[in-house]
Amino acid sequence: MAWLELDRLGLTEGSVRIIDAISLKVGAGRTAILGPNGAGKSSLLRLMHGLLRPSHGHLIWPQVLSQGMVFQRPVMLRTTALANVEYGLKLSGVSAQKRRARAAAALARVGMAELALRPARRLSGGEQQRVALARAWALEPEVLFLDEPTASLDPASSREVERIIHEIAAGGTRIVMTTHNLGQARRIAEEVIFIDGGRMLEQTPATTFFQQPQTVAARGFLQEETP
Numbered sequence: 001m002a003w004l005e006l007d008r009l010g011l012t013e014g015s016v017r018i019i020d021a022i023s024l025k026v027g028a029g030r031t032a033i034l035g036p037n038g039a040g041k042s043s044l045l046r047l048m049h050g051l052l053r054p055s056h057g058h059l060i061w062p063q064v065l066s067q068g069m070v071f072q073r074p075v076m077l078r079t080t081a082l083a084n085v086e087y088g089l090k091l092s093g094v095s096a097q098k099r100r101a102r103a104a105a106a107l108a109r110v111g112m113a114e115l116a117l118r119p120a121r122r123l124s125g126g127e128q129q130r131v132a133l134a135r136a137w138a139l140e141p142e143v144l145f146l147d148e149p150t151a152s153l154d155p156a157s158s159r160e161v162e163r164i165i166h167e168i169a170a171g172g173t174r175i176v177m178t179t180h181n182l183g184q185a186r187r188i189a190e191e192v193i194f195i196d197g198g199r200m201l202e203q204t205p206a207t208t209f210f211q212q213p214q215t216v217a218a219r220g221f222l223q224e225e226t227p
């Protein structure tokens, strides 16, 4: 069952077509949007999450689902990790008595309990990304959009973030993520959406995409990106 549909979705800036009439249905629990640099992955994700308004076409949400998003570079408020997570809960209307415990539990789930009272901006990149994941996860979104969540992290931090993504998905949250890391897409995604030049070229089960890419562009992409 599709939980999100794109109908000829387009985004233009001036005369530039950033997203070119993409129609697709997202029904998987864990979807990866793949494509070369500048393909339009981040723009497509922002359109899906409603951060950008489409120039053409539309999005269809068959049922209303709560959504969260985590960016490549987390934005941390100038306060503790715990207060960052609590603030997210406050914005969503969670009562003051419940915020502290929920924020602490979310930080514990991402392995950040001991660093909860550290100033968030002084944490390492990987730790900040975990706080960002806790901030999103604490709200228990039904859909979580992740834009290159490990792009600026070292391999150990990346693996930790992947573990957290798996856990979030295991709790029933639908994941849609962009990544340029093919190993990561293999480890996480059930389904792959491959885009290039703002167009969708393939949407297939992940195993099919990696074993038998259907388009020349995808074959080239896989060859270039495979070390």
Ligand SMILES: Nc1ncnc2c1ncn2[C@@H]1O[C@H](COP(=O)(O)OP(=O)(O)O)[C@@H](O)[C@H]1O
Pocket: 013, 016, 018, 035, 036, 037, 038, 039, 040, 041, 042, 043, 044
């Ligand atoms: N606001 C904008 N105005 C003009 N061009 C943009 C804008 N945002 C993105 N682009 C261009 O659109 C293309 C897709 O960008 P992006 O979605 O960031 O790709 P990706 O995430 O796949 O690297 C790029 O060529 C980028 O330079």
Ligand SMILES: [Mg+2]
Pocket: 041, 042, 043, 148, 178
């Ligand atoms: Mg991007």
